[in-house]
Amino acid sequence: MAGFQMKQQYHRPFNMQCKGFLLHLILLGVTAAAFFPFYWLVVMATNETSDIFSYPPKLTFGVHLLENMNNVFKNIQFFAAFANTLFIASVETTLILFFCSLAGFTFAKFTFPGRNTLFVMLLVTMMIPSQLSAVPSFVLMAWLGWVGSFKALIIPGMVTAFGVFWLRQYAESAVPGELVDAGRIDGCGHLRLYWHVALPIMRPALAFLGIFSFIHAWNDYMWPLIILNDPAKYTLQVALSQLDNVYGSDYGMLMAGTLMATVPLIIIFLLGSRHFIANIAAGAIKE
Amino acid sequence: MSVIDSSPAPVATPSPAPVSARPPLRRSNTFWRVLPLYLSVAPFYLLFAIFGLFPLCFSLYLAFHKWDGIGAMKYVGWNQFAYLLTDTYFWQAIVNTLEIWLLATLPMIGISVVLAFLLASPLVQRKGFYRVAFFLPHITSVVAIALVFGSLFSNQFGLLNALLTSLGLSRIAWLSQPWSMKIAIATMILWRSIGYHALIFMAGIQSIPVSLNEAARIDGAKSTQIFFHITLPLLRPIMLFTIVTSTISGMQVFTEPQVLLGNDGGPGRAGMTIVLYLYQQAFGSYHFGYGAAIGWGLFVVIVLFSLLNWLLVQRPGRRA
Numbered sequence: 001m002a003g004f005q006m007k008q009q010y011h012r013p014f015n016m017q018c019k020g021f022l023l024h025l026i027l028l029g030v031t032a033a034a035f036f037p038f039y040w041l042v043v044m045a046t047n048e049t050s051d052i053f054s055y056p057p058k059l060t061f062g063v064h065l066l067e068n069m070n071n072v073f074k075n076i077q078f079f080a081a082f083a084n085t086l087f088i089a090s091v092e093t094t095l096i097l098f099f100c101s102l103a104g105f106t107f108a109k110f111t112f113p114g115r116n117t118l119f120v121m122l123l124v125t126m127m128i129p130s131q132l133s134a135v136p137s138f139v140l141m142a143w144l145g146w147v148g149s150f151k152a153l154i155i156p157g158m159v160t161a162f163g164v165f166w167l168r169q170y171a172e173s174a175v176p177g178e179l180v181d182a183g184r185i186d187g188c189g190h191l192r193l194y195w196h197v198a199l200p201i202m203r204p205a206l207a208f209l210g211i212f213s214f215i216h217a218w219n220d221y222m223w224p225l226i227i228l229n230d231p232a233k234y235t236l237q238v239a240l241s242q243l244d245n246v247y248g249s250d251y252g253m254l255m256a257g258t259l260m261a262t263v264p265l266i267i268i269f270l271l272g273s274r275h276f277i278a279n280i281a282a283g284a285i286k287e
Numbered sequence: 288m289s290v291i292d293s294s295p296a297p298v299a300t301p302s303p304a305p306v307s308a309r310p311p312l313r314r315s316n317t318f319w320r321v322l323p324l325y326l327s328v329a330p331f332y333l334l335f336a337i338f339g340l341f342p343l344c345f346s347l348y349l350a351f352h353k354w355d356g357i358g359a360m361k362y363v364g365w366n367q368f369a370y371l372l373t374d375t376y377f378w379q380a381i382v383n384t385l386e387i388w389l390l391a392t393l394p395m396i397g398i399s400v401v402l403a404f405l406l407a408s409p410l411v412q413r414k415g416f417y418r419v420a421f422f423l424p425h426i427t428s429v430v431a432i433a434l435v436f437g438s439l440f441s442n443q444f445g446l447l448n449a450l451l452t453s454l455g456l457s458r459i460a461w462l463s464q465p466w467s468m469k470i471a472i473a474t475m476i477l478w479r480s481i482g483y484h485a486l487i488f489m490a491g492i493q494s495i496p497v498s499l500n501e502a503a504r505i506d507g508a509k510s511t512q513i514f515f516h517i518t519l520p521l522l523r524p525i526m527l528f529t530i531v532t533s534t535i536s537g538m539q540v541f542t543e544p545q546v547l548l549g550n551d552g553g554p555g556r557a558g559m560t561i562v563l564y565l566y567q568q569a570f571g572s573y574h575f576g577y578g579a580a581i582g583w584g585l586f587v588v589i590v591l592f593s594l595l596n597w598l599l600v601q602r603p604g605r606r607a
Contacts, residue, residue, distance in 0.1 A: 020410040027411065030402060031420040034482055037435045038423075040446065044438060053444035055452060099330045106327040113321070118328060125335055131539050131562050132586050133342035135569045135578040136349055139356070140342055156338035159331040190323035219428035221542045222562075226570055237430045241546050244434055251438055258431045269426045273419045277486060 041262070044255035052251050068256035075247055078257065080232050081239035085261075088153050088235060089217035095158035096213045097206055103159065104167025105198040106190075109180050119168070126161045131222070138226055152227045153235075157217070163209050170205035171198060208279035211272040218265055236261040349579035356575045367580040377581065379556060380564040381588060383469065387560065388537035390473035391480070396529065399481050400522065403488035404514050421482030432475050433546035437462070440471045440547075462548065465557035472543045472558060484529055491525040492518055527600045534596055538589045541566065561585045 044052050047062035072078050107119055137156070138147070146152040175198050183193045199206075221237045228234055234242065243257055269276065350367060352360040371377055406417055424432075439446045440461040448458040461467045495518065503513050544558040550567045552559025559567075565585065569578025 016410065023405055023408055023411050026405060027402075027417055030482075031417065033478070034420050034424050037432070037439070037478065040439065041431075041435050044435075052438070053441075055444065055449055057444070057446060057449045103328045103331055106324050110324050112324045118332070122331060125339060128339065128343065129535060129539060129586065129589055131541070131565065132582045133339075133346045134565065135575050135582060136342035136345040137338065138570075139345070139349070139575065140338070142356075156334065159334055161331065161335075164328075164331055190327065194327070215426050219426075219430075221428070221430055222545075222566070226566075237428055240430050240434065244437075244546065254434060255438070258434050262427060262431045265426060265428070266423065269423070270419065273422070277418050277422055 041255055041259055044251050045259040047252055049249070049251045049253075064252060065256060068252040069260065071250065071253040072243070072257040072260070075253070076239050076243050076257070077232055077234070078239065078260065081234045081236045082260075084150070084233060085218055085236040088150055089214050092154045092157055092217045093210055093213045095154070096160055096163050097210055099159040100163030100209065101167050101171075101199060101202055101206060102194055103164045104169075105171045105175065105194055105202070107164065107168040108171035109175060109177065109198070122161050122164055126165070134222070134226065141227060147227060148229045148233060149227075150233070153220075153224055160213070163213070166209055167202060167205055171202055174205070175201050204275060205279070207272060207275045211268065211276050214268065215265060346579040346582055349576050350583055352576045354576045355573045357573075360576070363576070367577050368583075370577070371580050371584050376556065376559070377561075377564060377584065380552075380559045380561045381584075383552070383557065384538060384540060384560045384588075387469050387472050387476070387540060388534070390469055391476035392530070392533050392537055395477050395480050395484060395533065396526070398477075399484035400488050400519070400526075401514075402481065402485040403492055404518055406485065407489050407492040408510075418486060421485055423482070424479050425483040427479070429475075429479070429542040430546050432479060433543050436471065436475045436478075437547050440467075440474075463554045465555055468548065468553050468558045471547065472540070475543050475547075476537070476540070480533070484533075487529060488522060488525060491522050495521050523600065527597065530596045530600060531593055534592050535589055538562075538585065538592065561588065 043059060043061060045068055046065040047058055048064050048067075051058040051062060107115065141147050141152045144152075146155075179197055179201075180193060183197045188196065219237060220235070221241070224235045224238050225241070228238055231239075231242070240254075240257055240261055243254055247253060349360075351362060351364060353363045353367070354360040402421075405411070406414060406421075411417070441448070442460045442462050443458075445461065447461065451458055459467055461471055499517055499521075500513055503517055508516070539562050540560045541562040544552055544560055544563050545566070547553075548558040550563070550571050552563055552567075561581070562585065565578050565581040568574045568581060
């Protein structure tokens with residue numbers, strides 16, 4: 001396919017070149033629209049609020065980033081929120097990867113009574129909208145004494161139906177049955193088969209699920225907003241919305257905070273984008 | 288990854304096919320053989336029973352009780368559901384949610400299909416760059432998006448108003464007018480979801496056999512004809528997937544209006560969505576029982592609209 005395209009390039013007639021140019025122009029326009037809010041975020045984070053809200057507005061980067069960042073640190077416990085978010089997202093992602101891959105591998109490569117029924121049940125649970133039970137979930141957390149605690153954020157989500165489903169699909173085709181059998185003949189128990197045989201093979205699918213879960217946990221808003229009540233325990237998203245509520249008029253500071261909360265995620269995404277994009281589309285097509 | 292791409296296995300079938308034709312090594316279901324297997328899959332079911340199923344049943348119980356979260360629960364029968372049906376705020380929230388969903392989803396699907404078609408063209412190089420660029424908005428937190436767009440749409444000095452002024456037009460109080468508040472929320476949803484859906488549609492387009500397009504080209508079909516007569520009809524299953532998932536997420540819009548307009552959905556409650564109303568009633572006013580009833584109202588709305596979508600998208604399929 002690639003070779004075919006290369007050949008085409010040299011013999012491309014004039015009107016094809018025009019078409020290609022037009023296509024790129026449209027796509028670049030869309031790219032600019034996708035990038036603009038990020039650009040504007042940086043512009044606002046590096047300027048004083050009075051520059052942003054003047055007419056004509058300042059459209060270029062300013063020099064007040066450090067000052068704005070300092071104001072963020074003065075007004076909210078940003079580093080605490082950053083550490084909280086990092087902790088929650090990392091722990092939850094690790095747990096999801098472990099439990100989902102173990103269950104996915106087991107569903108894919110072993111037979112046991114009730115397996116298919118259990119798997120169909122798992123698929124059905126994916127269709128229940130989570131917001132439906134926001135109130136009773138909160139009450140449950142209150143009974144458990146978990147309101148205000150990270151446990152309420154991490155534990156309910158540490159095995160996801162999507163993760164099990166996704167890794168089962170992957171393990172089914174990627175992990176060779178012969179290898180599992182060979183391991184068993186050599187006397188491996190289930191956990192060792194999982195750890196030494198299946199896990200290394202499932203790595204690409206784990207990379208996708210890991211990035212996906214991390215981003216999801218990092219950006220989660222409604223549930224942490226309901227659960228967390230102590231500013232020292234806020235996640236970044238909750239801390240940002242509080243900053244907006246209290247100091248919403250200081251845009252330079254607000255945007256400096258938003259920028260600092262967004263950049264780490266963008267870096268993680270760019271590092272893993274190769275795995276991520278190919279897989280998210282594949283998942284949708286297969287469903 | 289290549290393994291995934293090449294395996295055709297469709298997965299939406301109700302009962303998963305047997306994993307492999309080979310018989311397992313040992314067939315006996317001895318206790319010690321199956322115990323580790325059950326233990327491996329157990330965590331999901333255990334967690335779901337506690338944090339999924341129990342709250343679901345409990346929310347039905349709660350919906351029949353009046354409760355402020357502290358005092359005693361009082362059984363009120365169907366009263367809260369009856370009240371829900373006459374609650375003008377609830378109906379307003381449903382209408383708002385649907386309007387926002389329409390404003391966001393219709394353009395989103397149209398634009399992202401066209402975008403996917405353009406991006407899939409063999410004339411376009413550097414597809415990887417465009418993919419990353421298109422996907423970036425989707426991974427950004429909704430809170431951050433709402434804060435940035437809040438400044439773009441700001442009533443007084445927002446960038447949009449600066450643009451209007453420079454064009455000689457009068458400013459618009461974007462975040463105070465009923466219609467412009469919805470446009471602002473829909474714009475955020477659009478910006479976040481167009482690229483993501485374009486990539487999904489593009490993967491669908493790339494799974495259409497190249498020979499079909501080539502045959503059409505040889506027969507003299509133009510790009511627009513290929514788009515309407517080959518690409519669109521063959522994309523219908525993915526279209527269904529997209530419409531259903533965007534309906535489910537569209538009915539649950541919460542963060543955008545909550546961050547942009549506050550817990551009351553802004554002036555005139557024009558930005559109040561169903562989930563925001565649930566949140567406000569349960570966690571703002573401590574009407575826990577009523578909040579649970581709103582949850583079930585939301586559930587009914589989601590089921591109805593998913594069915595409606597499904598019928599709308601399926602029907603042309605049967606005719607063709």
